[in-house]
Amino acid sequence: MLKQINFWNTIVVLQVVFALILLFFLVRLIKKSKIYIPLLIFAILTVFDSIILVLSYTGLIEKLPHLINTNESLFLLYGLLLFLYIRNLLHRRLIYKKSDVLFFLPFIVSLLVYLPYFFKTAAEKLSYYNAESGIDFSEEIWEWLFYFLVNIYFLWKALETLNVFNFNQKKQLSDVENSNLLYTSKLIKVCIILFCLEFVLVYISFLGFKHFEEIYLILNFLNGIVFLLIALDAVVHSKYILEDQNSLIALPILKEEENETNKYAKSSLTEISSKKIKTILLEFMENEKPYLTPKLRIKDLSELTNIPAHHISQVINESFQQNFYEFINAYRIKEAVLLLKDPKLKEYTYESIAYDVGFNSRSAFYTAFKKIYNTTPTKYLKK
Known part of the structure; x- marks a missing residue:
């Protein structure tokens, strides 16, 4: 049995x-x-x-x-x-x-x-x-x-x-x-x-x-x-x-495939205000480099720039076709590439560079790098 x-x-x-x-x-x-x-x-x-x-x-x-x-x-x-x-x-x-x-x-x-x-x-x-x-x-x-x-x-x-x-x-x-x-x-x-x-x-x-x-x-x-x-x-x-x-703060629960127009149909943000916020964001990211802070949240960026978080989210979505995670990590990868190309830092490990630019792990760095450049850091440097 x-x-x-x-x-x-x-x-x-x-x-x-x-x-x-x-x-x-x-x-x-x-x-x-x-x-x-x-x-x-x-x-x-x-x-x-x-x-x-x-x-x-x-x-x-x-x-x-x-x-x-x-x-x-x-x-x-x-x-x-x-x-x-x-x-x-x-x-x-x-x-x-x-x-x-x-x-x-x-x-x-x-x-x-x-x-x-x-x-x-x-x-x-x-x-x-x-x-x-x-x-x-x-x-x-x-x-x-x-x-x-x-x-x-x-x-x-x-x-x-x-x-x-x-x-x-x-x-x-x-x-x-x-x-x-x-x-x-x-x-x-x-x-x-x-x-x-x-x-x-x-x-x-x-x-x-x-x-x-x-x-x-x-x-x-x-x-x-x-x-x-x-x-x-x-x-x-x-x-x-x-x-x-x-x-986290209260932002609308959205699906990835939702149409951008429908997402912000009720938003109070005008086109002029959107362009102004985009300019402020770009200048702040280039000059202050907040992305170097690990675990940066949209709430933190909102407090640093005095821009409402839901407006930052809307501008990043509409102007850059990215979410906050992709937007910040794109800057981190851009910074990482500069460090990888620096002859003075050629003894640095990828893990060290990952932490220096704001990532919390080597795997997160590799994932973000591969998504942007469609290759690994090693193969990218060889090219």
Whole structure:
């Protein structure tokens, strides 16, 4: 029997331990910010689901029959909770709307479907559990499709929201390496791929694929691990995210692909004022070199120039077709090129030059340099 395989017992127990550790850190995080509540709920559900799996694989579930299948409906919440967490990040606070009830409809429907089963006696549940022999495609295919589609939908919404979050960070910060959740974005894409693989696996199993159960369990386990890694990434980067979020000012939440005309349709900034601000900005950047300050924010530049931050953001967007992050780092790279060409500084490392011009890491310097010159500093100097 598959439930007697020690390998699965071991890895699921490790998953429980991992989730419990994350649970501890998320509880501490919530004391600082409520935006992490959806992740805390996710960690609790993961612990519960993993415990049910351990009991199932070891056969101990027969001693606690009322727990059988109590975790089935929870699968519909994973993608949704991740989306709600990222939406909180975008708005820098715990967001809840009346319309959010609609997001929980798939979960509620699933609960209603399982409701008659929950009211069965312990003997009836044990009888049903012992009568099961592997996975019945005919009975579970629609449930799988429902589960896949709901989670993929919310994961896709989470990915879109995360892209907006990362874009808006760059509107105000010159250093986003630790607060831009690019790693989380990649993990969400991995989750979507794993769900799609499960979908394909269910389909080809109708054609007589023999090792469906083993691979299905592996994919489910991998998905659980990826979700936990997303929570881990949130814990690791929470310090930087909370610091940055607390220092940001209220600017409109915009998408990268939004039309420039629509962005500033209601702006009070005239064309003459815009040109004047552009001139002031250029002179200030050339003479004062504020970009040499690490972690420079648009709020700081606003205070230094006495220009409202939303006007600076608009001028940078309209006049330079850049966001604040790109605008500042372009000056840093320009300064870095001067240092790289200076014969007196040929013994300097790239890391030293990166810090000298305002970057906080060598990787951030390389990324910005390659985006502007489409090559590495070494190849650029050789040319």
